[in-house]
Amino acid sequence: MAKKKAEGYLSAKESRRISKQNRKITNELEKKRKRKNVPESEYLTTMHDPNNSVEFDNLHTYFFTDSGTVKSVDGVTFEVPIGKTVGVVGESGCGKSVTSLSLMQLLQRPQGQIVEGEIRLNLGDKAYDVAKMPYEKLQDLRGNFVSMIFQEPMTALNPVFRIGDQLEEVLELHNKDMSKEKMKARTIELLEMVGIANSEGVYKMFPHELSGGMRQRVVIAMALACRPKVIIADEPTTALDVTIQAQVLDLLRNLKDKINSSIMFITHDLGVIAEMADYVVVMYAGRIVEKGTAEEIFDNPAHPYTIGLMASKPVVGKQVDHLYSIPGKVPNPINMPNYCYFKDRCEMCVGRCDGAYPEEVSISPTHKVSCYRYYADAEKGGNA
Numbered sequence: 001m002a003k004k005k006a007e008g009y010l011s012a013k014e015s016r017r018i019s020k021q022n023r024k025i026t027n028e029l030e031k032k033r034k035r036k037n038v039p040e041s042e043y044l045t046t047m048h049d050p051n052n053s054v055e056f057d058n059l060h061t062y063f064f065t066d067s068g069t070v071k072s073v074d075g076v077t078f079e080v081p082i083g084k085t086v087g088v089v090g091e092s093g094c095g096k097s098v099t100s101l102s103l104m105q106l107l108q109r110p111q112g113q114i115v116e117g118e119i120r121l122n123l124g125d126k127a128y129d130v131a132k133m134p135y136e137k138l139q140d141l142r143g144n145f146v147s148m149i150f151q152e153p154m155t156a157l158n159p160v161f162r163i164g165d166q167l168e169e170v171l172e173l174h175n176k177d178m179s180k181e182k183m184k185a186r187t188i189e190l191l192e193m194v195g196i197a198n199s200e201g202v203y204k205m206f207p208h209e210l211s212g213g214m215r216q217r218v219v220i221a222m223a224l225a226c227r228p229k230v231i232i233a234d235e236p237t238t239a240l241d242v243t244i245q246a247q248v249l250d251l252l253r254n255l256k257d258k259i260n261s262s263i264m265f266i267t268h269d270l271g272v273i274a275e276m277a278d279y280v281v282v283m284y285a286g287r288i289v290e291k292g293t294a295e296e297i298f299d300n301p302a303h304p305y306t307i308g309l310m311a312s313k314p315v316v317g318k319q320v321d322h323l324y325s326i327p328g329k330v331p332n333p334i335n336m337p338n339y340c341y342f343k344d345r346c347e348m349c350v351g352r353c354d355g356a357y358p359e360e361v362s363i364s365p366t367h368k369v370s371c372y373r374y375y376a377d378a379e380k381g382g383n384a
């Protein structure tokens, strides 16, 4: 007797068809990426606002997997102003890391590809579109223009090299003619800058000899070694306990001010965002559902998802029987609905929510939300 095929499973034939189709698409994209001597004019662009250091504009980053196309980032638009911190929040799997990896060109290729949109990076005298830039060109900018602090310091550090050697390698890459003595002095200075007291000792140590908090400091020192203009911090404190977390956050804020750079701060901890961010971007299932200044998002959250996130945060001094949690789960990324992605979990739906995915609505010049509740004719049903 034939067993009923469980939902979500693909037949071998179907899977082969998808792989073949994927290969065709990714080969085409890779061919374009691997061209030699791409003229600068192809990726030269202009910032829409010269006060921004990065502008994500309608970014689409997809993964072409054997079970289908995962639209990890599906039309993301936001900017990171110079000298400011932008917090990116959202549930696990909503595309926060993929957004930042797109900016660093660190996507897992050939499956992971930017298929549409621009990422404009401000270099001062000109701007480049990272989505079209050749890999080698961005490599020259990594470290001194954009730099990333990873979540897990033990995977970011090489276990078989001494801390000093690893830091010097970063310095050497961007300062080819720096003398050995100068490099050591700068490394010691960097270790001191991130609050490591025994800098001479740590210089000679291996990563496993350090505590988690110290390792994270080393990773921060490494990311800031060449005074980058944009720092991406992807959950930099998630692996640390709260006291060390507070110290690391303080450190990051002070260092950012010292070198006047911008931070794109990724986390799912709203408390951390409240402490660090000037602007907040809330992502859900690969799209931005709400963005605004930190005050706007915290004092006046508009999207039901943001309201749910705020309600599920413990508040000091407020006693509750159990903490609120948003019902339901994120839709399957391979098969997104053609209406609002949050609708099936939403407890505040209005008549129009049956319509297509809602366009962005401005609540204030800086506060924007994608939700039918803020449409003038919210109660009207359907697509009208």
Ligand SMILES: Nc1ncnc2c1ncn2[C@@H]1O[C@H](COP(=O)(O)OP(=O)(O)OP(=O)(O)O)[C@@H](O)[C@H]1O
Residues within 6 Å of the ligand: 063, 065, 070, 072, 090, 091, 092, 093, 094, 095, 096, 097, 098, 099, 108, 111, 112, 268, 333
């Ligand atoms: N290499 C990959 N191949 C296929 N799918 C991927 C790959 N990397 C990420 N994805 C998918 O992209 C989506 C977004 O992932 P991403 O890592 O950006 O989530 P996130 O918001 O950073 O989550 P977290 O808070 O857990 O770090 C997820 O559905 C994930 O499964």
Ligand SMILES: [Mg+2]
Residues within 6 Å of the ligand: 096, 097, 098, 234
């Ligand atoms: Mg992530």
